[in-house]
Amino acid sequence: MHEMSLAEGILQLLEDAARRENARRVSAVFLEIGQLASVEVESLRFCFDAVVKDSIAEGARLEIVEAPGTGWCLDCSQSVPMSDKLSACPRCGSFRVQVTGGTEMRVKELEIE
Amino acid sequence: MCTTCGCGHDETKIEGHAHEHGHDHDHEHGHDGHHHHHGHAYAPRRSHAPGMTPARMLKIEQDILSKNDAYARENRAFLADRRVFALNLVSSPGSGKTTLLCKTIEMLKGQCAVAVIEGDQQTSNDAERIRATGAPAVQINTGKGCHLDAHMVGHAMQQLSLPERSLLMIENVGNLVCPAAFDLGEAHKVVILSVTEGEDKPLKYPDMFRAADLMLLNKCDLLPHLRFDVDQAIEAARRVNPAIQVIRVSATTGEGMGDWLAWLQARR
Secondary structure, three states: OOHHHHHHHHHHHHHHHHHHOOOOOEEEEEEEEEOOOOOOHHHHHHHHHHHOOOOOOOOOEEEEEEEOOEEEEOOOOEEEEOOOOOOOOOOOOOOOEEEEEOOOEEEEEEEEO | OOOOOOOOOOOOEEOOOOOOOOOOOOOOOOOOOOOOOOOEEEEEEOOOOOOOOOEEEEEEEEEOOHHHHHHHHHHHHHHHHOOOEEEEEEEOOOOOHHHHHHHHHHHHOOOOOEEEEEEEOOOOHHHHHHHOOOOOEEEEEOOOOOOOOHHHHHHHHHHOOOOOOOEEEEEOOOOOOHHHHOOOOOOEEEEEEEOOOOOOHHHHOHHHHHHOOEEEEEOHHHHHHOOOOHHHHHHHHHHHOOOOEEEEOOOOOOOOHHHHHHHHHHHO
């Protein structure tokens, strides 16, 4: 949705962490992006590469782990997998499913030098 | 450089917020809560061979939007201190947000002070329209940006005098996608859908309708001239967000404006 802002947010976190740790370079960044986070992963990669130019993380490798979407079906009272936020319960077809997982957008770890 | 927090905006312009050094990008903030010093290095894969830089892994586990969320918390605390009720108004461009705001301000005259933060990519036209009603307004121009964030809004709030128990209306950039993800410190997001748009907008842009607590269905005076199915639009919004409240309004004729003001006054 706003991958450029997200890439800028990631860069800020990297710069802060690198400053705290007296790192000269960030060589890899590990992200966790939920399947239901409305983030276009390919677009985020593109924006990340553009945003880190001339920064401490220029050329850094971006590793993205996708977290699966899960929901709680109010009719089945069960946790069910969700492929998008509007999907029906795969067990009973109800749309009364509350998203419980898969909306994460986190920087998990960094490789620094 | 900004004297409040040391920031230097590149593209963003906030009325009354001066930056002497536009090229300073050092976002070192003095406020508590912005820094999360819990990162720690572990499992060093160090190489002590001459000429090699030792690389190590650093676990940080931070939300990508954590900076924005920290600013939003500050804004919320600032507003709570003054008992100011803030709403974040979101919609597509052209849904009638500014006209609705002008009408709201007019109807609240003498009952409650209203201040407005206007977000647009360019121009201060909207802030000027608001100021013409007598209410104070600050325009934020986001430049290339597609949404307001909590940091810009924090600065804009400093430019306004916000009396106790007043109302702060934040008119976001006309965009049904990006503003959904950015908490500004508001009490509620209010989404405005005009009846000249499609009934299926909530299904096409679910994140925004899920983030909002109230949907104002605007321009209802035009319904006789359109083939817009109100029930279908409400059903689409409820499918995305079963808890969303809906009020039909027309900022032009005043229809439904009483219900909208009652909603406001009940929460303020």
